[in-house]
Amino acid sequence: MKILELKNVETQLGGSTLLSKISFAMEESRVVALVGHNGAGKSTLMKTILGELEKAKGEITINETSTQDDDLLTYKEQISYLPEEPLLLTELTVMQHFQLYAMSYGVEEAIMEEKIKTYTSGFELEDKLNEYPESLSKGMRQKVQTICALLPDTPLLLIDEPFMGLDVFAMDYLEELIREKARGGTAVLLTSHQLERVKDIADTYIMLQHGEVLDQGPIDDFKTIRRRKHDDH
Numbered sequence: 084m085k086i087l088e089l090k091n092v093e094t095q096l097g098g099s100t101l102l103s104k105i106s107f108a109m110e111e112s113r114v115v116a117l118v119g120h121n122g123a124g125k126s127t128l129m130k131t132i133l134g135e136l137e138k139a140k141g142e143i144t145i146n147e148t149s150t151q152d153d154d155l156l157t158y159k160e161q162i163s164y165l166p167e168e169p170l171l172l173t174e175l176t177v178m179q180h181f182q183l184y185a186m187s188y189g190v191e192e193a194i195m196e197e198k199i200k201t202y203t204s205g206f207e208l209e210d211k212l213n214e215y216p217e218s219l220s221k222g223m224r225q226k227v228q229t230i231c232a233l234l235p236d237t238p239l240l241l242i243d244e245p246f247m248g249l250d251v252f253a254m255d256y257l258e259e260l261i262r263e264k265a266r267g268g269t270a271v272l273l274t275s276h277q278l279e280r281v282k283d284i285a286d287t288y289i290m291l292q293h294g295e296v297l298d299q300g301p302i303d304d305f306k307t308i309r310r311r312k313h314d315d316h
């Protein structure tokens with residue numbers, strides 16, 4: 084079943100075109116890697132799919148809902164998002180962040196508690212539940228944000244640089260969790276500069292360059308990102 088479809092999407096910001104002619108589709112249970120140089124447009128594409136950035140042209144459909152035809156809440160409920168930089172609230176504890184995310188997606192309490200137990204144990208955060216973000220290390224904050232994004236079971240999971248700041252054990256654990264999500268039916272779109280790790284988990288790749296899709300296909304066909312040339316601009 085098709086979970087996400089983009090047709091000829093264009094995004095503009097401050098008078099410049101950041102994305103153009105973006106078209107691709109994702110099926111359920113698929114892990115798709117969004118790759119490309121710094122500034123290629125990966126995060127911009129995620130924010131456009133989320134509706135955080137308004138598209139100037141084109142169509143985006145998630146599980147048959149679109150921002151054009153359906154209300155924004157129905158559309159957004161289909162997506163869970165792990166941003167590149169943790170967005171934690173200074174006044175909430177780790178546990179309160181989990182509760183906030185789980186409640187806003189209507190996750191049942193028993194399921195929430197079980198997941199929190201499993202994920203905090205896997206990420207070695209069990210003793211941090213009552214801490215505030217400021218007393219956590221950068222990697223720990225990243226883990227908290229990661230758990231928040233994994234609590235709901237949405238059809239689409241967007242993860243921007245999920246491995247950044249994590250130690251190797253946490254990266255391996257997260258890789259396993261991403262696989263588990265996909266096995267459960269979730270379509271996972273992730274960005275990463277860790278190409279070797281990406282090759283391990285993704286089924287297909289989409290390469291962006293200067294805000295356009297340069298290339299896409301099965302991950303086994305992915306070679307490398309071409310060195311940026313000055314005359315590419």
Ligand SMILES: Nc1ncnc2c1ncn2[C@@H]1O[C@H](COP(=O)(O)OP(=O)(O)OP(=O)(O)O)[C@@H](O)[C@H]1O
Nearest residue numbers: 096097101119120121122123124125126127128167
């Ligand atoms: N708020 C903004 N205002 C104007 N331009 C922006 C803004 N955010 C990003 N851009 C521009 O959009 C382009 C794409 O940026 P984006 O963050 O999507 O790249 P990326 O592929 O995610 O890069 P990275 O690998 O460094 O995370 C860049 O040229 C960047 O300068």
